Amino acid sequence: MEQETGIHAIPFSNIPVKSPDASPMEFCAFGLFKRALGNRRPRTIDTVWKACKEERELLDMAMLRKSFLRWKLRCRAIARVKGHQIEHARWWRHGFS
DSSP: OHHHHSOOOOOGGGSOTTOTTTOHIIIIIHHHHHHHHTTOOOOSHHHHHHHHHHHHHHSOHHHHHHHHHHHHHHHHHHHHTTTOOOTTOHHHHTOOO
């Protein structure tokens, strides 16, 4: 992934487990795929995979980079509140203070 995106990946062992708030796929990629695939109507499993591959190729790498950098801040914020949710925290919505 680092060669494709220029983003250094962290080991899976360092990613908080069982935390949808900290999951990079939930935070970024699934939303992008869901939006992109929402306009398509695949009828077979093969066309689902084909659509996924086509949409993956169309993803904007700059947007992914920005999202992953934001995810890094998100993980730090979750650590700051000892694993609790952060969306309700004013400092998260308006930036770290």
